[in-house]
Amino acid sequence: GVLAPARAPERSDRAPAGFVALRDVAPGIEQDIRYAGDRNFVGEPIDGYEEAECLLAEETARALERVRRDLAREDGSGLRVFDCYRPQRAVDHFLRWADDPSATERRAEFYPRVPKERLFDEGYLAEHSGHSRGGTVDLTLLDPEGREVDMGTGFDFFDPASHPGSPEPDEGPRRARERLREAMAAHGFSPIDTEWWHFSHDGEPYADRRFDFPVSREELRTG
Ligand SMILES: C[C@@H](N)C(=O)N[C@H](C)C(=O)O
Numbered sequence: 548g549v550l551a552p553a554r555a556p557e558r559s560d561r562a563p564a565g566f567v568a569l570r571d572v573a574p575g576i577e578q579d580i581r582y583a584g585d586r587n588f589v590g591e592p593i594d595g596y597e598e599a600e601c602l603l604a605e606e607t608a609r610a611l612e613r614v615r616r617d618l619a620r621e622d623g624s625g626l627r628v629f630d631c632y633r634p635q636r637a638v639d640h641f642l643r644w645a646d647d648p649s650a651t652e653r654r655a656e657f658y659p660r661v662p663k664e665r666l667f668d669e670g671y672l673a674e675h676s677g678h679s680r681g682g683t684v685d686l687t688l689l690d691p692e693g694r695e696v697d698m699g700t701g702f703d704f705f706d707p708a709s710h711p712g713s714p715e716p717d718e719g720p721r722r723a724r725e726r727l728r729e730a731m732a733a734h735g736f737s738p739i740d741t742e743w744w745h746f747s748h749d750g751e752p753y754a755d756r757r758f759d760f761p762v763s764r765e766e767l768r769t770g
Pocket residue numbers: 630670671672673675676677678685703742745
């Protein structure tokens with residue numbers, strides 16, 4: 548007999564109608580899309596990032612703009628995003644990298660205490676990421692002068708000290724993490740317990756999808 552292929556979550560190479568560029572919805576949110584360049588844990592541009600651009604499901608982008616507005620009103624604080632929509636081919640690049648024990652160039656900066664072969668099992672990387680649904684963001688707080696707030700550890704520092712509730716950082720960074728969490732929760736974003744910078748929008752419209760179109764404004768359907 549013929550075996551049926553294993554069932555995979557729906558994978559789609561086209562952007563659905565509801566994706567937007569964050570820049571169009573929230574031009575006041577800063578962007579430093581790390582996987583489009585080499586300042587990341589792999590050390591090279593990641594597959595699928597044709598542009599350093601934050602793309603998101605429209606509802607998620609609008610909710611994030613509400614978070615930015617609240618922070619700006621409170622004391623002039625701001626937001627900087629590091630990653631938004633992430634194509635499945637980028638996640639596949641992470642998986643290939645994790646399988647190569649010799650690729651450890653960025654270990655000291657990004658994962659000095661956790662062996663790279665443990666990064667998926669310990670929840671720092673996901674094979675099927677919420678980022679591939681367009682409803683998840685990695686981001687940090689900016690102070691009123693536009694400088695990144697000290698969060699105790701840097702973006703993508705894969706380590707127990709980056710767990711949002713870790714007792715390791717000093718009081719200032721612990722409070723800053725809490726402020727980011729509360730600001731995000733007020734507009735429907737939930738944290739994960741391994742990374743202070745990672746939040747998923749509860750109302751995300753593509754909960755059972757994984758997209759694979761490249762990160763490029765050209766992929767967006769306009770009109
Ligand atoms: C890789 C990191 N920025 C991240 O987003 N990790 C979570 C677990 C994910 O890959 O979804």
